[in-house]
Amino acid sequence: MPAFHIWTLGCQMNVADSLKLAAGLERLGWTEAAEYTEAGLVVINTCSVRQHAEDRAYGRLHTLRQRREAGAQFQIAVMGCMVGPKTDDLQRRFPFVDVWARPQEFDPILAKAGVVRDASEGEFWTETFATPTGPTAYIPVVHGCDKFCTYCIVPLRRGRERSRPIVDVLAEVRHLAEHGVREVTLLGQTVEAYGHDLGGADAGADLATLFEGIERIDGIARTRFLTSYPKDMTDRIIDAVADLPKVCEHFNIPVQSGDDAVLARMRRGYSVAEYEERVARIRSRMPDVALATDVIVGSPGETDEEFRNTVGLLERTGFDVIHVAAYSPRPGTFAYRNQPDDVPTEVKRERLQVIEALHAASAGRINARLVGRSVEVLVEREQEGRLTGRIRGGQLVHFDGYRNLVGNLVDVSVTEATPWSLQGQQAGALSFSVV
Numbered sequence: 001m002p003a004f005h006i007w008t009l010g011c012q013m014n015v016a017d018s019l020k021l022a023a024g025l026e027r028l029g030w031t032e033a034a035e036y037t038e039a040g041l042v043v044i045n046t047c048s049v050r051q052h053a054e055d056r057a058y059g060r061l062h063t064l065r066q067r068r069e070a071g072a073q074f075q076i077a078v079m080g081c082m083v084g085p086k087t088d089d090l091q092r093r094f095p096f097v098d099v100w101a102r103p104q105e106f107d108p109i110l111a112k113a114g115v116v117r118d119a120s121e122g123e124f125w126t127e128t129f130a131t132p133t134g135p136t137a138y139i140p141v142v143h144g145c146d147k148f149c150t151y152c153i154v155p156l157r158r159g160r161e162r163s164r165p166i167v168d169v170l171a172e173v174r175h176l177a178e179h180g181v182r183e184v185t186l187l188g189q190t191v192e193a194y195g196h197d198l199g200g201a202d203a204g205a206d207l208a209t210l211f212e213g214i215e216r217i218d219g220i221a222r223t224r225f226l227t228s229y230p231k232d233m234t235d236r237i238i239d240a241v242a243d244l245p246k247v248c249e250h251f252n253i254p255v256q257s258g259d260d261a262v263l264a265r266m267r268r269g270y271s272v273a274e275y276e277e278r279v280a281r282i283r284s285r286m287p288d289v290a291l292a293t294d295v296i297v298g299s300p301g302e303t304d305e306e307f308r309n310t311v312g313l314l315e316r317t318g319f320d321v322i323h324v325a326a327y328s329p330r331p332g333t334f335a336y337r338n339q340p341d342d343v344p345t346e347v348k349r350e351r352l353q354v355i356e357a358l359h360a361a362s363a364g365r366i367n368a369r370l371v372g373r374s375v376e377v378l379v380e381r382e383q384e385g386r387l388t389g390r391i392r393g394g395q396l397v398h399f400d401g402y403r404n405l406v407g408n409l410v411d412v413s414v415t416e417a418t419p420w421s422l423q424g425q426q427a428g429a430l431s432f433s434v435v
């Protein structure tokens, strides 16, 4: 039986794409090899958001080329965000790669690998769902991005926003629930853009419509969503998060900078005041909401004062989690062509450390407030008698327990907290049982 192996780099969207490709190959009779050395088809699912991620893909390609030169017979496919509409340059640099496939375009991989499928059997990919391996799963609901922030390569690789029909998304959620999934995370580069491009029976639908549909699916206990974009976040979506019991009160809203001039240079499409207004609206409906954000330091032209404004915003808001990255120019973007990467590496490193310290202090304070309280944990895994799961706000919790609790909601009393996780003890009876 032919075997494949997939290396996945990057974000949850890539993880979901890899699972879908694997599900498609398995449907056609292939099996997944545990090691790439046992596979007749090796796929690298790439990420281009930072140079570091691309370097890892180059490292994998180097490994595969050496294996090929040593005489091994296998196909090499590269998919994901490194692959744009034109592949001439990539083909020149990596002539040993057999097939290039843009994000979510799986057919070229199947065709090149010699996989034959009968088109008369109807739509293939929309009916291909990954088999879940645990109680949580990611579901892409809107592909691509229409925002064109100056530093970002994603819209150039993943294309314009395309929402999946409601019926497809809900069919996938039902499939996952039937296979033991208790928590789904709806994914989009800007997930609140869901529905903007839909017509026909789905015209007028939005992310809240999906939340409402998932509320009615038995077995699903929690719904999450990633990643938020302030300008697309309507009051209706915020109200749905506040009112629907399954939707977790947890927002990841990248701000990127706390300075209006920097936001304008990034073409983020909102001001600091507009961002803060959305956060205020969320907190007015959900005072205990968990908030995460993303920040880029050292973007082109960022002055000390502009950086201090970012620090000020982060201190005022008090985020549970701050993801921070130093700016790295991505070839092909507007910033790469027009905005010199003029902040010295040392300054970027210092600013990175400042934000990391801020994150540790802020998350440490927020998590410390949970000590002594009982929290609801969805148990995700067990290792040597130690269970790990997440609370509704997204924090990881570790506590002692048994394997048969995986997939259950358990009340846990928090005993210790760090900025990165919580420790606890099981407090009472199961609040939701599937075993």
Ligand code: SF4
Residues within 6 Å of the ligand: 145, 146, 147, 148, 149, 152, 153, 154, 155, 189, 190, 229
């Ligand atoms: S919103 Fe901006 S940063 Fe996010 S994916 Fe779209 S273009 Fe990139």
